[in-house]
Amino acid sequence: MKEVPRLQMLGISKIYPSVVANAGVDLTVMPGEIHAVLGENGAGKSTLMKIIYGVTKPDDGQVIWEGRQVHIHSPHDARKLGIGMVFQHFAVFETLTVAENIALALDEKVTPAELAPRIRAVSEQYGLPLDPLRLVHSMSVGERQRVEIVRCLLQSPRLLIMDEPTSVLTPDAVLKLFESLRRLASEGVSILYISHKLDEIQSLCDKATVLRGGRVSGTADPKRESARSLAELMIGRELPVCVNRPRAPGEVLLNVRGLTVDSDDPFGTRLKDIDLEVRGGEIVGIAGISGNGQQELLKAISGERPLRAGGGGAIRLGTLDVGRFDAARRRRLGLGFVPEERLGRGAAPDLSLADNALLTGYLRAADTGMVKNGLIRRGAVGDFARKVIDRFNVKCGGERSAAASLSGGNLQKFIVGREIMLAPTVMVFAQPTWGVDVGAAMLIRQAILDMRDQGVAVLVLSEELDELFMLSDRIAVLADGRLSRAVPAADTSINQIGVWMSGDFDYQGAADHVHA
Numbered sequence: 001m002k003e004v005p006r007l008q009m010l011g012i013s014k015i016y017p018s019v020v021a022n023a024g025v026d027l028t029v030m031p032g033e034i035h036a037v038l039g040e041n042g043a044g045k046s047t048l049m050k051i052i053y054g055v056t057k058p059d060d061g062q063v064i065w066e067g068r069q070v071h072i073h074s075p076h077d078a079r080k081l082g083i084g085m086v087f088q089h090f091a092v093f094e095t096l097t098v099a100e101n102i103a104l105a106l107d108e109k110v111t112p113a114e115l116a117p118r119i120r121a122v123s124e125q126y127g128l129p130l131d132p133l134r135l136v137h138s139m140s141v142g143e144r145q146r147v148e149i150v151r152c153l154l155q156s157p158r159l160l161i162m163d164e165p166t167s168v169l170t171p172d173a174v175l176k177l178f179e180s181l182r183r184l185a186s187e188g189v190s191i192l193y194i195s196h197k198l199d200e201i202q203s204l205c206d207k208a209t210v211l212r213g214g215r216v217s218g219t220a221d222p223k224r225e226s227a228r229s230l231a232e233l234m235i236g237r238e239l240p241v242c243v244n245r246p247r248a249p250g251e252v253l254l255n256v257r258g259l260t261v262d263s264d265d266p267f268g269t270r271l272k273d274i275d276l277e278v279r280g281g282e283i284v285g286i287a288g289i290s291g292n293g294q295q296e297l298l299k300a301i302s303g304e305r306p307l308r309a310g311g312g313g314a315i316r317l318g319t320l321d322v323g324r325f326d327a328a329r330r331r332r333l334g335l336g337f338v339p340e341e342r343l344g345r346g347a348a349p350d351l352s353l354a355d356n357a358l359l360t361g362y363l364r365a366a367d368t369g370m371v372k373n374g375l376i377r378r379g380a381v382g383d384f385a386r387k388v389i390d391r392f393n394v395k396c397g398g399e400r401s402a403a404a405s406l407s408g409g410n411l412q413k414f415i416v417g418r419e420i421m422l423a424p425t426v427m428v429f430a431q432p433t434w435g436v437d438v439g440a441a442m443l444i445r446q447a448i449l450d451m452r453d454q455g456v457a458v459l460v461l462s463e464e465l466d467e468l469f470m471l472s473d474r475i476a477v478l479a480d481g482r483l484s485r486a487v488p489a490a491d492t493s494i495n496q497i498g499v500w501m502s503g504d505f506d507y508q509g510a511a512d513h514v515h516a
Helices: 045-053 075-081 098-105 112-125 141-153 171-186 198-204 227-235 294-302 327-332 353-368 378-391 408-421 438-453 465-471 494-500
Strands: 007-016 019-029 034-038 060-065 068-070 083-086 159-163 190-194 207-212 215-220 252-261 271-279 282-287 314-317 335-338 426-430 457-461 474-479
Touching: 007 045, 019 034, 019 045, 019 215, 034 045, 034 171, 034 198, 034 227, 045 075, 045 083, 045 159, 045 190, 075 083, 083 141, 098 112, 098 141, 112 141, 141 159, 141 171, 159 171, 171 190, 171 198, 198 227, 207 227, 215 227, 227 438, 252 294, 252 457, 271 282, 271 294, 271 457, 282 438, 282 465, 294 335, 294 426, 294 457, 327 335, 327 353, 335 408, 353 378, 353 408, 378 408, 408 426, 408 438, 426 438, 438 457, 438 465, 457 465, 465 494, 474 494
Parallel strands: 034 190, 034 207, 083 159, 159 190, 282 457, 282 474, 335 426, 426 457
Antiparallel strands: 007 019, 007 060, 060 068, 207 215, 252 271, 252 314
16 A cells, blocks of 8 residues: 655645745655755745644645644644644743743643653753753753754654754754654654755755745755755755955954953853954854853853953953943944844844844944934934845845744844944854855855955854855864864864864864865
């Protein structure tokens, strides 16, 4: 007998006032199949997954589950069928512990104390270690991603939906997760997998369905395709290429000396005697596994946590000591900052894109014209937001669209574009292309390179080693609160940087492994 599909979606459509999210989408997933859904940001992938999980109701079409038509009205209905989902934007309560968050998400009645041993066991089994008693607000983005994945695995799903599950995981954690997913598939679990990392799709997935503009534009066997051919199938055009022409750097514009600070988080990492300098016309990349002091370093440099008087080292913008200045004062002096958390820190979810542009743009009123004589100039605010939308190809309903209404990748493009167009002299990026499709990632990376070529001092913190080697003039590693020396990217290798990420800064590596 022919095997019955685990899931069939027939003619699924979902239309919002300003955008067609899905239009007549057909999708079939077999038992034990790892099935990729590919597409640009805003292509309709997340909407389709939310329809399967009962978060969103389709306007038209049928959902067939194991041979019978079903109506999934809520995530509770989906979980009863055996459907679990790991969301791109985390659905966690920051003031609760890991165990409390997961207990709330499970349909069974179980106390956090009873759940804690299961969380430890499952998280270790799948290579995603978690402390059940830790408060979520103290965790990095990568660690919060682990909470989402473990929550889902505890439900023993028959269909597991994963929306950008590895975007902030370390390479080792990704490999362990893939081993677990392959084991689940061998046991008959179906997996729907969304990722912009095409090498992951090629390595992991049995089949790919490609969405473009809310419609199915084709299917492919990822193992028979190259990363380039998959990308071009996804974006419908030739893949853009970054142009990185080395140039001589100028004067030091960001100078950190002897930075030693305790974390304000009991689970955080103490920074120990950090020395760092970034010159105008230079990109310095910082690699490292999430939770090794990245948050503390970003708070110190951005001004979110000014240095205390009488110690802690020094931070200079140009020749000015700004260590005790707050974030607003540093921004007025020309510091730009893109945090790794899009919603909540990079943008206010319920505000429009225009108002989100105003939140940082008013501090550079002389350049943007958004504020004059203490009054907001709405025309200038709208013009600025529209320029960002146009230049960075942000798919949205216009500058009045709420930030939360955008797909993750399109919101990231807006935040990055907003900061770049404020023309800073020093720019700090944390995970600049997290969850962004390959075409948009290249656009963002080229914009970063263009900033460097205009004389801006650029600091990039990223867990994507390929990205750091693509962008950086020099690379350093942050491990356990210590920063390695920054070495020219051309004189090191991914292997050497990977060893440094473990804290062994003395390792030199073999000359024949130097990154080309």
